[in-house]
Amino acid sequence: MGHPSSASVSELASAAARTWDRCWFTPKTAGRLAVVRALAGLLGLLLAWSWAGDLDAWFGPDGIVSPEVLGAWRSPTALSVFDVARTSAALWTIFLVGVGGLGMLAVGAWTPIAAPLAALFWASLLHRGPMLVGPADDVLAVILWCLVVGRSGDAFSVDRRLAAADARPSWRNGLSLALLRLHASVIAAAAVVAQLKADVWWNGTAAWWLAARESTRVDLTGVFAGSEIATNLVTHAILLFEIAFAAGVWNRWTRGLIARAGLVGWPLVGLVAGEPMWGAAMAILAWACVPDDDARR
Amino acid sequence: MPHQPTPNRDDRRRPPGAPLPLGGSAPTGPEGGAGRGPVPDPGALQETLRGPATLLLGLYLVGLFLCVAGNTASGTSLLIGTVKDRLFAPWMVPLWLDLGHDTRLTYGLPEDADHHLEIRPAGKGMGRPPATLRFPAQRDHSERGARWRRLAAAAVLAEEDAEQAGVLPAAIGAGSFNAAGDDDLEIRIVRSVPPDYESARSPSGTETALEVRVRRRDGELQLIPLPPAEEVAPLIDSAPVSSGGT
Numbered sequence: 001m002g003h004p005s006s007a008s009v010s011e012l013a014s015a016a017a018r019t020w021d022r023c024w025f026t027p028k029t030a031g032r033l034a035v036v037r038a039l040a041g042l043l044g045l046l047l048a049w050s051w052a053g054d055l056d057a058w059f060g061p062d063g064i065v066s067p068e069v070l071g072a073w074r075s076p077t078a079l080s081v082f083d084v085a086r087t088s089a090a091l092w093t094i095f096l097v098g099v100g101g102l103g104m105l106a107v108g109a110w111t112p113i114a115a116p117l118a119a120l121f122w123a124s125l126l127h128r129g130p131m132l133v134g135p136a137d138d139v140l141a142v143i144l145w146c147l148v149v150g151r152s153g154d155a156f157s158v159d160r161r162l163a164a165a166d167a168r169p170s171w172r173n174g175l176s177l178a179l180l181r182l183h184a185s186v187i188a189a190a191a192v193v194a195q196l197k198a199d200v201w202w203n204g205t206a207a208w209w210l211a212a213r214e215s216t217r218v219d220l221t222g223v224f225a226g227s228e229i230a231t232n233l234v235t236h237a238i239l240l241f242e243i244a245f246a247a248g249v250w251n252r253w254t255r256g257l258i259a260r261a262g263l264v265g266w267p268l269v270g271l272v273a274g275e276p277m278w279g280a281a282m283a284i285l286a287w288a289c290v291p292d293d294d295a296r297r
Numbered sequence: 298m299p300h301q302p303t304p305n306r307d308d309r310r311r312p313p314g315a316p317l318p319l320g321g322s323a324p325t326g327p328e329g330g331a332g333r334g335p336v337p338d339p340g341a342l343q344e345t346l347r348g349p350a351t352l353l354l355g356l357y358l359v360g361l362f363l364c365v366a367g368n369t370a371s372g373t374s375l376l377i378g379t380v381k382d383r384l385f386a387p388w389m390v391p392l393w394l395d396l397g398h399d400t401r402l403t404y405g406l407p408e409d410a411d412h413h414l415e416i417r418p419a420g421k422g423m424g425r426p427p428a429t430l431r432f433p434a435q436r437d438h439s440e441r442g443a444r445w446r447r448l449a450a451a452a453v454l455a456e457e458d459a460e461q462a463g464v465l466p467a468a469i470g471a472g473s474f475n476a477a478g479d480d481d482l483e484i485r486i487v488r489s490v491p492p493d494y495e496s497a498r499s500p501s502g503t504e505t506a507l508e509v510r511v512r513r514r515d516g517e518l519q520l521i522p523l524p525p526a527e528e529v530a531p532l533i534d535s536a537p538v539s540s541g542g543t
Contacts, residue, residue: 170340
């Protein structure tokens, strides 16, 4: 028989291992992940549309972001399948294949192929024009790689219709959802830390600086100019929401509430910040954080 | 006494091919697992793979932490930067996962304001000719327009970096020769500056964040800071402009 203290250490280690397993490797059905997949595919198509209009002007043979420009901009370890496109036809071929991958992902067709194809395409596109990338692009890249891990084609998909998918719970779905939750929390926490470095988030005028930009989609300048209290309220509410989200998705009592609040809160923050696509991407992450009632525990 | 549903311990009546009930256990009928130990769950990760999976996951979590700690606008320590760059950047950068996630939304600083590009033929004679191209177009609130704004802002921010300074304005000029119908262009990056909160009722102002002249002479691309500098320096030795701009 072992020493009592070594027994308690062993129990503690076992409990930690069980918690770790439960957090990352619990088998789950694909329903929730399938919705993430469909929404991410649609968001990817929308964002891809915003690249398509100027694809030649940016990346074409005589485009602004030439290989020489790229050399001064991106990391030496960066790679992009677009690097091999020396003609406009090649550029468009790669782009349309990638868009096809996003479309397949949205409907769940050949998902085991579509998911890595879409993620690879997206990372390649962003590496081709890093100075054009916005926060929604970053978040979508993370979501797409998380989808590669899971079996998101097992539900609400063409694959399921064709009975090529298995509806049983899988640890891969659990891992994928856990990674999405982790990133949702990390992105929110990192945003808070970044914002708190600036005076405007402390003195309550950040909402004004967001609203007064030329590019803002919703003109709230009249409301904010008329009431400093309202400006302060919106500023502090954004911060509090981000803090609550970053921490709340890890507590089983608050997770459901805060994740559902994120479905509304993130799009609103995105609208106020002039980054509605980013707000939509964060709402997709929030959806991944909603507790799954049908999941195995 | 309330009715207690009998747990379904025998799924022999389950239709062929039907999935296992959620949360249910493996079959334990007379021919089943009695005395044979637990039947492995086909959806669970095999015991032998948990160790490697945990190791990979731990490695990724360390990489994620270092990216957040190391990719902030405030800079990073040499130690964190070195560890991240040596061990994690080679595989996290190609996947576009080397992200600090420091979405700050705004600092209320001039560089957070919207930027746009104005391109016009270089001044010939008196006065400034009207802009022939503007990116993005006025009142363009689309994501496509936002990418042009990021490009313009990136060109201004890059002026602080010795390696990147002048590269984007020159590339914008070279890429615009065809569209503007001229080989001698003025590139102006305009910043829309919102009024302070104290003067919130005032209209937004604009200021020139960067203004350069880009021209092509004998196949060589030249970048001339404005107001005119004393010398005209070749930007790129082997300028990629042989086939003209977009």
